[in-house]
Structure formats: structure tokens, C-alpha cells
Amino acid sequence: MNTLAPTDSAAVRRANLSLVLRYIAAHGPCARTEVAAGTGLVHASVTALVADLIERGLVADAGGVASGGRGRPRRLVSLVPGRVRTTAVHAAWGHITVMTADLAAASGQRRQFPSVRDPFGPPNALADDIVSAVAALDPPRAGVHQCRLVIALSGPVAEGNQDAPGPARHASHLARLVADRLPGLACPVDVVNDAKAAALAEYHALAAQDSAFGGAVAYVKSDAGVAGALIVGGRVFQGSHGLAGELGHIPVSLDGPACRCGAVGCLTTYIGTRGVLGAAGLAVDGDTGAALAELGRRLQGKDPRALAALDRAGHALGAALQSVTGLSDPDRIVLGGQLADWLPWLRAGIDARLGPRRAAFPAHSPTVTPGLLGADAALHGALAAGREQILTDPAVVPKLT
Numbered sequence: 001m002n003t004l005a006p007t008d009s010a011a012v013r014r015a016n017l018s019l020v021l022r023y024i025a026a027h028g029p030c031a032r033t034e035v036a037a038g039t040g041l042v043h044a045s046v047t048a049l050v051a052d053l054i055e056r057g058l059v060a061d062a063g064g065v066a067s068g069g070r071g072r073p074r075r076l077v078s079l080v081p082g083r084v085r086t087t088a089v090h091a092a093w094g095h096i097t098v099m100t101a102d103l104a105a106a107s108g109q110r111r112q113f114p115s116v117r118d119p120f121g122p123p124n125a126l127a128d129d130i131v132s133a134v135a136a137l138d139p140p141r142a143g144v145h146q147c148r149l150v151i152a153l154s155g156p157v158a159e160g161n162q163d164a165p166g167p168a169r170h171a172s173h174l175a176r177l178v179a180d181r182l183p184g185l186a187c188p189v190d191v192v193n194d195a196k197a198a199a200l201a202e203y204h205a206l207a208a209q210d211s212a213f214g215g216a217v218a219y220v221k222s223d224a225g226v227a228g229a230l231i232v233g234g235r236v237f238q239g240s241h242g243l244a245g246e247l248g249h250i251p252v253s254l255d256g257p258a259c260r261c262g263a264v265g266c267l268t269t270y271i272g273t274r275g276v277l278g279a280a281g282l283a284v285d286g287d288t289g290a291a292l293a294e295l296g297r298r299l300q301g302k303d304p305r306a307l308a309a310l311d312r313a314g315h316a317l318g319a320a321l322q323s324v325t326g327l328s329d330p331d332r333i334v335l336g337g338q339l340a341d342w343l344p345w346l347r348a349g350i351d352a353r354l355g356p357r358r359a360a361f362p363a364h365s366p367t368v369t370p371g372l373l374g375a376d377a378a379l380h381g382a383l384a385a386g387r388e389q390i391l392t393d394p395a396v397v398p399k400l401t
């Protein structure tokens, strides 16, 4: 006998609801007949599922178009702007940035606040700053479902393992502190690693431009810190403890500069902002913004010491990418943060390191490319994580009546 148990049929309905919402999100405004053809569901099921999504306020009637024959005009449905809101917070060295977006990925508000907190310092103080930043935005209005608050944090975050020691405990503790300080929020609070969030956002942005984009992709960024991620099959590869892709402390020389981690010759000492500025002869007094702007001017002016600093960084990055390539065989390496801006001056050093291997294995030479999203890449990734939760299970959004 081939019957579904009630729990199975409920799971199938939720999965089909997700299928229909994803189709409308990607192709709307569209008619129910298009949804049926695009999802493979029968028309009657699509009609019932669309009615369910309308009751939840997620989609709405978008008018009609002539059917092309003598039949009735086709009624179109589309996403309802602003019905669902995700809030993303990027807690980095020097600032906290907050951004909101709805299900259609339309950005709402974005504000940046200075912060002196160490993202991995005492969590109480950081939680206070995050709560102040979130509270400074307009609170969600009636009829707006706040689905997620996602905090993208600089530093290692062992996701999905809240009982683990070290950074994981800190992250889950921070999520609880923020949730306790925002009792009216009434939605889950997640803490994710900012490099992994940025990597996923860049992956989707690049894939939207290039249909051939895919496979394994490595991401490396340098801003306040050096970090990275590996994406395989469209998902972040977490490793055993959620720490895969943390490239900052890959050794690139046996006798290089001392690193704050206790080792010597780590990648971060060569391509980290302070390492590059120091090599270029630029003193950093507090905020690095002014020194970075001066470095940009000197690079444009072909200042020999600035060019040498970037060439040195390029060689170090190329050496690290050799290791990454040997380990994970990526098709594409995406550079984020300052590395995206510096790529024209890093390129020669990177190519000098990757070149010999390219000659030996031409089919296995990854393309090195700058990211598209700039400093907000982590925020876009965090917002996408919240949006994905609703697209996967639209039934978490309550019905309006």
C-alpha cells in the first residue's frame, strides 16, 4: 500500500510550498500555469499552494494579462514587498554595520556605527553595541514578519556546534546575550563567520553573471583580518569544526615575521592591512582608513616602496593559493576586502607563484578574480541566509487572518 503518513504529507506540502515560493521569487510576476509548468506540480495543487502563500501575505495578485486566445485573462502573482524582513549585522574591527532586506532581496535600511569592540573580546560589551545599532533602525511594523537576525562576526565561528569549546561557545553566548537584550525581537538570532557569509554572497553574485560559474571556489579576504572560505557545490565547506577555509594563518615562509598567533611567516603578516601598510612605510595611528587612502594614492603615483609592498603581498598570497589549489582544486579564487582593490598590484606576484604550476597542469589552474560586492559582502551573505530560511520553509510565516 502506497499511502503517506500524516507527518509525511505535511512535509511534502511544506516542500511544495517552498517550491512554489521559490519559483515566484525567481520568475514573478507569473501565472499559476507557469508555476505548474516550472515546478512540475499539477495545476490544482499550485492553486491551493498559491492560496496558502497569499494567506501568509508572501505573494499577492499582480493583475492579469491577456491569454492570447479567447480565454479569460491569466491572473499573475508576485512577491509582496516588505512582508518578510531579515536584519543583518556585521560586527568588525572599528565598526558595526546593520542592513535589512526583504524576500525579494530589496535592501531596506543600512547604517554604520563606530565601535571600539574587539569582535572576539568580552561579549557583553559587543552585545550592547549590536543591540544599540539594531535598535537605531525602525522597528518592524505590523504585518512585517521579522524572520532572522544574523550577526556576521570577524573571527572563527564554529557554526552548528554550540557545545564546542572556544569560539563556538563565544558565538552562541553572544547570540543569547543579543536575544536577551531584544525581547521584542521574537525571531532567532544566528552568529556566522563574516568571511563565509561574504564568500557565499560573492559566489551567488558571480554565478548570476556567468552561467558556467560553479564547482569549487576559494575565497580570501583581507580587511581588519585575513580570512577565507571554500565553497563546494554552492555550499560553504565547514570542515569538522566549522573552521575550514581560515587561511590567515597558513604559513608562507619558514622564517617570516612573527604573528600574533605565536607562529612565524603566517599569510596575515604579509597581506593583512597592517602588514602591507608597514611594508609600504605608512604608520598606522588608530583607524587604518587614512593610511589606506594614502597607500592608494602612492600606488597610483607608482611609489616604489608601495609597489614593493604589494608585490611582496602578491607573492605571499600566491604561495598560499598554491597550497589552497593543491588541497581543494578550485576553479575560481575570489578576492575580497582590500585584496579586491589591490589586485592590479598583486597580480604579478600571484602569477609568479601560480605560473609554473599552470604550465605543468594547464587544466587545473584557477582563475583569480575580484569580488563584486565590496565591503558589504558579508552583510549580503547574512541577509541571504535569512531569506533562504523563508524560501525553504514558508510556513514559518504566520497567516495574516
Ligand SMILES: [Zn+2]
Pocket (backbone or CB within 6 Å): 248, 249, 259, 260, 261, 262, 263, 266, 268
Ligand atoms: Zn599566525
